[in-house]
Amino acid sequence: MIKAGIVGGTGYTGVELLRLLVNHPQVEVAVITSRAEAGVKVADMYPSLRGHIDLAFTEPDVAVLGELDVVFFATPHGVAQNMMPALMATKTRIIDLSADFRIRDVQLWEKWYNQPHGAPELVAQAVYGLPEVNRDAIKTAKLIACPGCYPTATQLGFLPLLENNLVDPTRLIANAASGASGAGRQGKIDNLLTEIMDSFKAYGVAGHRHLPEIEQGLRDIQPAGVAPVGLTFVPHLLPMIRGIHATLYATALNVENLPDLQALYEARYANEPFVDVLPAGVLPQTRSVKGSNVCRISVLRPQNRDTVVVLSVIDNLTKGASGQAIQNMNIMFGFEETAGLNVVALLP
Amino acid sequence: MIKAGIVGGTGYTGVELLRLLVNHPQVEVAVITSRAEAGVKVADMYPSLRGHIDLAFTEPDVAVLGELDVVFFATPHGVAQNMMPALMATKTRIIDLSADFRIRDVQLWEKWYNQPHGAPELVAQAVYGLPEVNRDAIKTAKLIACPGCYPTATQLGFLPLLENNLVDPTRLIANAASGASGAGRQGKIDNLLTEIMDSFKAYGVAGHRHLPEIEQGLRDIQPAGVAPVGLTFVPHLLPMIRGIHATLYATALNVENLPDLQALYEARYANEPFVDVLPAGVLPQTRSVKGSNVCRISVLRPQNRDTVVVLSVIDNLTKGASGQAIQNMNIMFGFEETAGLNVVALLP
Amino acid sequence: MIKAGIVGGTGYTGVELLRLLVNHPQVEVAVITSRAEAGVKVADMYPSLRGHIDLAFTEPDVAVLGELDVVFFATPHGVAQNMMPALMATKTRIIDLSADFRIRDVQLWEKWYNQPHGAPELVAQAVYGLPEVNRDAIKTAKLIACPGCYPTATQLGFLPLLENNLVDPTRLIANAASGASGAGRQGKIDNLLTEIMDSFKAYGVAGHRHLPEIEQGLRDIQPAGVAPVGLTFVPHLLPMIRGIHATLYATALNVENLPDLQALYEARYANEPFVDVLPAGVLPQTRSVKGSNVCRISVLRPQNRDTVVVLSVIDNLTKGASGQAIQNMNIMFGFEETAGLNVVALLP
Amino acid sequence: MIKAGIVGGTGYTGVELLRLLVNHPQVEVAVITSRAEAGVKVADMYPSLRGHIDLAFTEPDVAVLGELDVVFFATPHGVAQNMMPALMATKTRIIDLSADFRIRDVQLWEKWYNQPHGAPELVAQAVYGLPEVNRDAIKTAKLIACPGCYPTATQLGFLPLLENNLVDPTRLIANAASGASGAGRQGKIDNLLTEIMDSFKAYGVAGHRHLPEIEQGLRDIQPAGVAPVGLTFVPHLLPMIRGIHATLYATALNVENLPDLQALYEARYANEPFVDVLPAGVLPQTRSVKGSNVCRISVLRPQNRDTVVVLSVIDNLTKGASGQAIQNMNIMFGFEETAGLNVVALLP
Structure with missing residues (x-):
């Protein structure tokens, strides 16, 4: 069992990570952060999770996150890049679902996202997490930039x-x-x-x-x-x-x-x-x-x-975000690539 | 592993049974019947199941069904009652999702469903499959009448x-x-x-x-x-x-x-x-x-x-039909009651 | 042709008033106010109205509104009551779609709406605008409190x-x-x-x-x-x-x-x-x-x-708000009660 | 006032024609046909029309239709072409909302619609009813082929x-x-x-x-x-x-x-x-x-x-079918082109 954290867990990619991870056989979600909702139980916010998870949101804390095996960023763009220099110095591996590290050309990123990049020196270290193209690089990556939907x-x-x-x-x-x-x-x-x-x-x-x-x-x-x-x-x-x-x-x-x-x-x-x-x-x-x-x-x-x-x-939200993030995690940690992801589509 | 069959698998309760059973750790779906679609692969009809099941629909056959451990009826009312006398004589146990055996008063059933009942002598043998009320009777039941939604x-x-x-x-x-x-x-x-x-x-x-x-x-x-x-x-x-x-x-x-x-x-x-x-x-x-x-x-x-x-x-379709049917099956076979049913609601 | 004004025209009851009034044979919408959108053309905000109305939102001004024949309030509760003392002193007649004047017991209103009432002395003058009950009183009313949906x-x-x-x-x-x-x-x-x-x-x-x-x-x-x-x-x-x-x-x-x-x-x-x-x-x-x-x-x-x-x-939005407001207006001004309201429901 | 008929009035283009025509100032809907629903009141089938129209569906009859000023076909493809030879011999003008007369190359039509054409000799007489291209030809047309959506x-x-x-x-x-x-x-x-x-x-x-x-x-x-x-x-x-x-x-x-x-x-x-x-x-x-x-x-x-x-x-259903058909009718009969069509979109 590895320990996982989720930064910014109140959005839809956060709850989607939880939906899948609570049934993942090799992962325990140990930390889930939200500045705005610190102290609130996750299941009080998302009643679909009642009975599946007992965590409450906490303030993000690099000291805590850095001790985990993997940290997912389910934050709006601009957040992960600011925490990344500190977090990259810890032992954890990081899967960023936001856009912060997807584009290698920092100037191009800054033009499209209309703000200065907070960690341009780390962009080159990020592996673009599309397994169908980059599976080998993903295996050993410290930082994954998960593709957009x-x-x-x-x-x-x-x-x-x-x-x-x-x-x-x-x-x-x-x-x-x-x-x-x-x-x-x-x-x-x-x-x-x-x-x-x-x-x-x-x-x-x-x-x-x-x-x-x-x-x-x-x-x-x-x-x-x-x-x-x-x-x-x-x-x-x-x-x-x-x-x-x-x-x-x-x-x-x-x-x-x-x-x-x-x-x-x-x-x-x-x-x-x-x-x-x-x-x-x-x-x-x-x-x-x-x-x-x-x-x-x-x-x-x-x-x-x-x-x-x-x-x-x-x-x-799944292959376009949280599911793909977990697929990346499975590859990074040598799990079965489909672990926790064998969900059948809800039809009708 | 027990072997399960589904009679009338082309409807929504049929595909819902499959969605849940393909991930059930103790059940193998061995047979799925449909007169109208016999020969068609299930996954060709329900693409959500591609990669999860390789069965094709077959004609319903009591000889085949009777060898299974459990048979689910996901048929419109009026169908299960006609196959039931023959099937009750076999070793299989039966979970009927239709209305055929829910009402103990056969005359009342015939009035509301506007047709003669095909197996009135079996009605008394059916256990109404609401676990929160009838759990003990369900454990040993031969025939379950699953409640309506x-x-x-x-x-x-x-x-x-x-x-x-x-x-x-x-x-x-x-x-x-x-x-x-x-x-x-x-x-x-x-x-x-x-x-x-x-x-x-x-x-x-x-x-x-x-x-x-x-x-x-x-x-x-x-x-x-x-x-x-x-x-x-x-x-x-x-x-x-x-x-x-x-x-x-x-x-x-x-x-x-x-x-x-x-x-x-x-x-x-x-x-x-x-x-x-x-x-x-x-x-x-x-x-x-x-x-x-x-x-x-x-x-x-x-x-x-x-x-x-x-x-x-x-x-x-879940607690109101197919999920509850599986919950009944779990109780009947002594499985963990939540086996295969630990699915988190899809939210958003 | 009478001249009508709409206070707070950016909400859904505002655009619904416009949808109906632009085809009313006896009414010209002369003024539509919005503090937030003053200067914006109505049709720029609601493209469904392009080609039907050329007005822009203006700041609400009692001097202007008071010269009109009728003023509709399509505002959240708490707004109409504050403008009402001044407006009641002008020649215009007023149809308030909000909750401000619906409840005759001011204390009861204050309890449910959790705020002091801004014009308690005017509440008794308001006629509850449910034509099927109060048609006669509506004919001569100065101030109509339109019922909720x-x-x-x-x-x-x-x-x-x-x-x-x-x-x-x-x-x-x-x-x-x-x-x-x-x-x-x-x-x-x-x-x-x-x-x-x-x-x-x-x-x-x-x-x-x-x-x-x-x-x-x-x-x-x-x-x-x-x-x-x-x-x-x-x-x-x-x-x-x-x-x-x-x-x-x-x-x-x-x-x-x-x-x-x-x-x-x-x-x-x-x-x-x-x-x-x-x-x-x-x-x-x-x-x-x-x-x-x-x-x-x-x-x-x-x-x-x-x-x-x-x-x-x-x-x-229609009989539950803006349509009923226009029905009240038709009664107040002696128009055919169905004028401008002969719209067939959009089915399918 | 002209008299209009609708052939095949039970479908969605039929009810859409009625929604608009009941408020058209120069048209009276005199006949509406349906073989399947003959005798049924239109408003019993479409409750949105209760209070707006009192007609019942009748069997289609060329003798009756031929006396009208205009006949709309709101039928599936293949129907209008069979009635057309008889109807073209009467005084009425015809607006066909189906695909029967849209394609000038009869062989191409037969290939795509996979059936022989029932009135190939009339195809050349049809005017393609896209007013923005063919307004002049529409004015004098006997038979309009209304464009698809x-x-x-x-x-x-x-x-x-x-x-x-x-x-x-x-x-x-x-x-x-x-x-x-x-x-x-x-x-x-x-x-x-x-x-x-x-x-x-x-x-x-x-x-x-x-x-x-x-x-x-x-x-x-x-x-x-x-x-x-x-x-x-x-x-x-x-x-x-x-x-x-x-x-x-x-x-x-x-x-x-x-x-x-x-x-x-x-x-x-x-x-x-x-x-x-x-x-x-x-x-x-x-x-x-x-x-x-x-x-x-x-x-x-x-x-x-x-x-x-x-x-x-x-x-x-409107510009893509029934509204455009009425626009064609307005052009054919010299009415204001927007008559009956000044409806504001239903937003929200």
């Missing part, structure tokens, strides 16, 4: 095409839609049920913070010498709580000699426990991954034209 | 009041609301998203089939000599998938000498693994039990008047 | 029973459910889509501010000498935007001599343009009144027992 | 770009999402609330029947000599009732010399009563057109790259 769905969808240089990388399109839990648990008018139920809209079209993260991730897996990825990313807000659906478009470079895409995708993900390439003709639905850590993917070429369409679904 | 929420809510004869039993009110999955998976216009989303309505007010079941169950637990329960039951349809919320009203018989109801409820359910009496002042929400087998209950007396209000929530 | 649905449902003293008034039950727009447009965590979608709960069971308003209204219509109404009121929150459904319970005093309730209700509301008694056997749905000013009602006596059940639905 | 949102979005040959027409992408009412009112499992709420999916990616309609419409408005439009069309199903959101992608041909797209769109639609180009930086939401006949459009070029993104929203 849109970036996870988008990268897993484009990966086989870009690794094999089968499409024009310069004009990729990611048309994605997310449930409202992606916006977190903040009392903003924009996220009221009365503002977003029974409605659908695009947002952040002029520029969403996940764009540079996705472009960086996709460029990392391109073969050498190829024109770098350029992406048009249009996120939309769905009138529901959980789920991301990415509809990806790319133009085949050489449609006559294109390999069988279905076979290509199946081969690429054959050994991945959390990527499921659906049979030809079956399209994914977000409900098929609700509460599960699986990404389900379909690849098509409609009308046999040269536009390739990839559909990729995840639960934004 | 509304009856579970309603009986657990009224139980402490009626066992102690604290309220007028003749004019109880159960105002209940259910998610749409309670209506099953049938292609009816009434259940289309376009007909029931963004709307709320009562239904079956003139007479719902769960009324005689609830009245029977409540009368069973009344002390001897007391006027029998008379219930006004008004079900409503919620624009959501899962969850039952019962708001129960009763008139205190002797309000001056009423015991502390909070303490009474807490004591009654102190040892029940799946009944959670909320702290005074906390009201239950259906989301706090979504996908879990827990019933959460609050008891209040607004304005200190003599009307007692009990709020009781369950997930209709 | 739950009170409207509940009073219209109980009215025929209580006017005729057919039920025990001391133990009435109103089990009601509201869409989330009833909570207004405030950035609170409790009203986030992620907190209340896919869920259902009771709230305010210990005491909701609409309880004294409903009890006052019901007592007003009881015959002299009868025991005063005592109500248990349990509101619930629906995972949808608009609609109130009240399920009302009362015990018949003399079930053998009870008149035909269907006929009684039909007769009571025969001349009411906005109360629709459904045919026997038809139950109301909130979607049948979405965006319309109609209240639809059913009355039943399940199992021919002595509990009477009344079902009553309205749109909380 | 996706085609309306998509064509209005692409129009200014294609008319001016500003983008590569051969690789257009329309990523669109629709509320469930687009699938009509049929008792299919696929459309149950329990199957599609809380979920999002693409469908018909391999080939949707609206694809050839959109391609035909877009090719019609291209300048001569330009490569014909090729479109990748990916529809998605939203967990809500009404609304279409189209996210359109096109590659600018000459990004350095691209005109100001905002100004271009505003100019193109300046005189269109039902197309609203939003201010720069404002993105459309489907709720801003719920129940209204407006199409709201935004045009952007994210990151100043060469991919143009157009966002276009309509209510699929």
Whole structure:
């Protein structure tokens, strides 16, 4: 049994970590922090956890956290980076679910997040926690930067095409839609049920913070010498709580000699426990991954034209955040990669 | 490991049984039947189960089912009773989620279900599978009649009041609301998203089939000599998938000498693994039990008047159907009662 | 054409007033105020109004408002009462949608709203704007206190029973459910889509501010000498935007001599343009009144027992607030009572 | 006052026609047909219409329909074409909301709809009823083929770009999402609330029947000599009732010399009563057109790259079907184009 801590446990990624960790056979959640709710029992805030956990929120304390085996940051961006210099000096290993260490180019991060970075010297030490790409580096990492939700769905969808240089990388399109839990648990008018139920809209079209993260991730897996990825990313807000659906478009470079895409995708993900390439003709639905850590993917070429369409679904709070964080932890500590994550999606 | 079968596995209680059983440490699902879908892989119909189960639906066959340790009926009413005479002659034990064996008065059953009963001679052998009332009888039962969803929420809510004869039993009110999955998976216009989303309505007010079941169950637990329960039951349809919320009203018989109801409820359910009496002042929400087998209950007396209000929530597919069926199975086979049922509700 | 003003136009009752008034043949909206949004075009805030209205929000100014024919207050409670002394001295007539002048007993108001009343001397001048009860007084009123949403649905449902003293008034039950727009447009965590979608709960069971308003209204219509109404009121929150459904319970005093309730209700509301008694056997749905000013009602006596059940639905923003305010205005100014209100519910 | 008939009035486009026509100042609905529901009062089927219409459904009869001024077909595809030869011989004018006469190439129609066409000789007489393109031809048309919902949102979005040959027409992408009412009112499992709420999916990616309609419409408005439009069309199903959101992608041909797209769109639609180009930086939401006949459009070029993104929203039942049909009727009969259509969207 390892001991885990969660910093910033009052948000949705925090409660999602708890939902999964309380049933993890090799982990004990020992500490959960929240400045605002210090002293409150976790189960009083989240009644779904009554009977599963008896902890109360505490003030974050590096001395305490540093003695744990692993610390998850489930905080808004800007928080983890400030505690990180002190925490990196302790024995614990760290999995940051926020955006603080995802982008290697500090200036780019500062531009998109519109603030100075609090620990630029540590950015290079962070391993980008997408197991399907970085599994080996994750095993030994001290600090994991967990991918964002849109970036996870988008990268897993484009990966086989870009690794094999089968499409024009310069004009990729990611048309994605997310449930409202992606916006977190903040009392903003924009996220009221009365503002977003029974409605659908695009947002952040002029520029969403996940764009540079996705472009960086996709460029990392391109073969050498190829024109770098350029992406048009249009996120939309769905009138529901959980789920991301990415509809990806790319133009085949050489449609006559294109390999069988279905076979290509199946081969690429054959050994991945959390990527499921659906049979030809079956399209994914977000409900098929609700509460599960699986990404389900379909690849098509409609009308046999040269536009390739990839559909990729995840639960934004699970594979898109907390589940993936636990998958990283499993890899880091040599546990079965699926430990604690064998949850079946809640359908219907 | 015991071997389990599911008859009629294509409906929502069937897929819910599978969601829970595939992670049950002591059960292997060996057979799942469906006349309509025989030959189809379960995971092709329910993609949430891809990677968790490799079975295909088969035609129901008593010879096969009779060799199993336990058979669940997840069929519409009228089906189980026809297979039951043959199946009761085999070694298997049976848990019927349908209404076929819930009502001991066969004539009453035939009136409410508007058809002759197919196995009236077996009705007396069935044990009503509400563990909080019948745990001992369940242990040795050959045939369990699993309670309905509304009856579970309603009986657990009224139980402490009626066992102690604290309220007028003749004019109880159960105002209940259910998610749409309670209506099953049938292609009816009434259940289309376009007909029931963004709307709320009562239904079956003139007479719902769960009324005689609830009245029977409540009368069973009344002390001897007391006027029998008379219930006004008004079900409503919620624009959501899962969850039952019962708001129960009763008139205190002797309000001056009423015991502390909070303490009474807490004591009654102190040892029940799946009944959670909320702290005074906390009201239950259906989301706090979504996908879990827990019933959460609050008891209040607004304005200190003599009307007692009990709020009781369950997930209709879990504690209201498949989870409770597994709880019964655990009791029957001497497993830990919570085995396979330690799922945390999916919140948010 | 009369000139109308709206104070506090940024909330949901404000935009609902505008939705209806922009198509009213005899009203011009001349002023709409908001301290927070002064200078912003209404249609920039509510794009549904683009092309229908060109006004911008202004600071509230009694000198300007006092010159109008009618002023609507669509403000939170506590606001109208502070402007009212000055405004009552002008020529305008006032329709207050807030709770400030609904309760005649100022001490009772102060207890439930937990603050001193700002204009106690004006409370007696206010006419309670439920046209089905107070039409004559409304015609000549200077100040209308528009009923709350739950009170409207509940009073219209109980009215025929209580006017005729057919039920025990001391133990009435109103089990009601509201869409989330009833909570207004405030950035609170409790009203986030992620907190209340896919869920259902009771709230305010210990005491909701609409309880004294409903009890006052019901007592007003009881015959002299009868025991005063005592109500248990349990509101619930629906995972949808608009609609109130009240399920009302009362015990018949003399079930053998009870008149035909269907006929009684039909007769009571025969001349009411906005109360629709459904045919026997038809139950109301909130979607049948979405965006319309109609209240639809059913009355039943399940199992021919002595509990009477009344079902009553309205749109909380229309008949429960802004539509009813306009109905009051039509009566006050001698317009056709249905002018501007002939909108058909949006179904599906 | 003209007299109108509706053939096939039990579906959602039928009730939407009625919602709008009962308040149209120059139209009386005289006949509404349904074979299945003949004899049933319309308001018994759709309680939202109680008090607004007293008609009952009747069997369709060309002799009766032929005497009317206008007949709307709100039928599934394949019905209108069979009645059309007889009806075209009468004095009435016809507005067909179905797909029967939208595609000029009869063979193409037969391929996509997988059945022989019942009146191929009449296809050439039909005018495609998109007022923003065909207003003059609509004025004098005997038979209008009303555009589909996706085609309306998509064509209005692409129009200014294609008319001016500003983008590569051969690789257009329309990523669109629709509320469930687009699938009509049929008792299919696929459309149950329990199957599609809380979920999002693409469908018909391999080939949707609206694809050839959109391609035909877009090719019609291209300048001569330009490569014909090729479109990748990916529809998605939203967990809500009404609304279409189209996210359109096109590659600018000459990004350095691209005109100001905002100004271009505003100019193109300046005189269109039902197309609203939003201010720069404002993105459309489907709720801003719920129940209204407006199409709201935004045009952007994210990151100043060469991919143009157009966002276009309509209510699929209003501008995407019944509202547009009435707009056509207004044009045909010389009424104010907005008569009966000045409805404000229901927000919130």
